[in-house]
Amino acid sequence: MAFELPPLPFDKGALEPHISAETLEYHYGKHHQAYVTKLNELLGDSPDAAKSLEDVILSSDGAVFNNAAQVWNHTFYWQGLKADVPGPDGALAEAIARDFGSVDAVKQALAQAAATQFGSGWAWLVADGGTLRVTKTPNADTPLKHGQTALFTIDVWEHAYYVDYRNARPKYVAAVLDHLVNWEFVAANFAAAVV
Amino acid sequence: MTYQLPPLPYAYDALEPHIDARTMEIHHTKHHQGYVDKANKALEAVPELASKPIEEVLRSLNDVPESVRQAVINNGGGHANHSLFWQVMGPGKGGEPSGALGQAISGAFGSVAAFKEQFANAAATRFGSGWAWLTVDASGGLAVESTANQDSPLSAGRTPILGLDVWEHAYYLHYQNRRPDYIAAWWNVVDWDRVAEFYTAAKA
Numbered sequence: 001m002a003f004e005l006p007p008l009p010f011d012k013g014a015l016e017p018h019i020s021a022e023t024l025e026y027h028y029g030k031h032h033q034a035y036v037t038k039l040n041e042l043l044g045d046s047p048d049a050a051k052s053l054e055d056v057i058l059s060s061d062g063a064v065f066n067n068a069a070q071v072w073n074h075t076f077y078w079q080g081l082k083a084d085v086p087g088p089d090g091a092l093a094e095a096i097a098r099d100f101g102s103v104d105a106v107k108q109a110l111a112q113a114a115a116t117q118f119g120s121g122w123a124w125l126v127a128d129g130g131t132l133r134v135t136k137t138p139n140a141d142t143p144l145k146h147g148q149t150a151l152f153t154i155d156v157w158e159h160a161y162y163v164d165y166r167n168a169r170p171k172y173v174a175a176v177l178d179h180l181v182n183w184e185f186v187a188a189n190f191a192a193a194v195v
Numbered sequence: 196m197t198y199q200l201p202p203l204p205y206a207y208d209a210l211e212p213h214i215d216a217r218t219m220e221i222h223h224t225k226h227h228q229g230y231v232d233k234a235n236k237a238l239e240a241v242p243e244l245a246s247k248p249i250e251e252v253l254r255s256l257n258d259v260p261e262s263v264r265q266a267v268i269n270n271g272g273g274h275a276n277h278s279l280f281w282q283v284m285g286p287g288k289g290g291e292p293s294g295a296l297g298q299a300i301s302g303a304f305g306s307v308a309a310f311k312e313q314f315a316n317a318a319a320t321r322f323g324s325g326w327a328w329l330t331v332d333a334s335g336g337l338a339v340e341s342t343a344n345q346d347s348p349l350s351a352g353r354t355p356i357l358g359l360d361v362w363e364h365a366y367y368l369h370y371q372n373r374r375p376d377y378i379a380a381w382w383n384v385v386d387w388d389r390v391a392e393f394y395t396a397a398k399a
Binding site for chain 2: 026030031034063066118119120121138139140157158159162163166167
């Protein structure tokens with residue numbers, strides 16, 4: 001059973017003007033698809049091809065890991081993006097207040113992580129044990145590989161923002177944090193992580 | 196003395212249609228300038244290093260205080276790598292290396308075509324951001340290699356004489372996800388005479 005590109009959970013224009021449909025045409029239609037295609041090529045009909053994507057990520061390194069993790073990271077990234085979702089409340093809001101002080105502070109920490117990931121990579125909000133943390137990873141690296149549960153991510157590969165923002169990565173990151181955080185998705189991940 | 200953005204040795208549109216003017220202008224005035232500014236900031240507190248050519252600093256990273264070493268690798272590397280990149284390209288170039296360099300490449304890789312294939316493969320398979328290089332080692336030997344991000348071969352004791360930027364910012368506006376198309380087009384702007392000069396200097 002080959003891995004498949006999951007459907008994008010929104011229309012390609014749904015994130016405009018912050019992320020353009022043109023960016024999503026390439027980012028989802030070409031980059032995400034290419035990771036899926038390459039992963040299937042690499043696995044062929046080896047026993048690993050029957051594993052879950054998470055198991056492949058946990059048991060691989062090199063090219064298989066890179067492509068498997070990038071399939072997972074992108075699927076997760078899309079789910080974390082939605083326009084104009086109200087900020088967090090309930091248990092997630094309490095945990096953010098406990099570990100960061102405020103929602104603004106966690107956004108600042110994410111912006112800092114995203115800005116300082118040199119080269120290609122990702123900024124993350126994760127649950128690490130019982131604590132919320134902001135981290136950054138290079139290239140395909142992913143929290144699952146570090147025993148952490150991802151709650152939210154921002155892709156800072158240049159292909160995520162170059163069409164819309166050119167070199168201005170901080171503007172892209174600010175637009176995501178101010179307008180596109182799907183707090184319902186973050187809260188659901190948080191609830192599952194602390195069970 | 197601080198590092199300065201070197202002027203581009205040709206117009207922004209000079210490498211069209213292989214590399215478009217918009218890409219060249221942003222790449223030079225935003226990305227390269229950013230590395231220059233951040234390299235200067237990193238070395239502000241170490242004036243005895245900031246007075247040296249950036250290539251010399253990158254050759255001796257152990258002399259760089261640990262507190263700023265990664266910033267120098269990233270931004271000093273970015274400055275040195277882009278400075279070389281602009282020089283090994285030019286309008287109306289391309290073709291094949293000749294003379295001593297052509298012979299050395301054929302000797303090291305079997306043929307110029309085999310070298311190009313190996314170099315293109317290094318560029319295409321660099322996962323994430325980075326560079327492909329033709330380098331000269333201490334005994335004058337040639338090698339194809341690739342480095343991540345802005346890491347310079349100088350820090351590993353080898354002198355780059357040809358470099359290809361495969362950060363997405365180098366090609367995304369024109370080629371989007373099609374990095375192999377960018378690599379194939381790039382051969383049309385390689386200035387082999389300049390590469391030969393760098394080869395001679397590296398062996399001296």
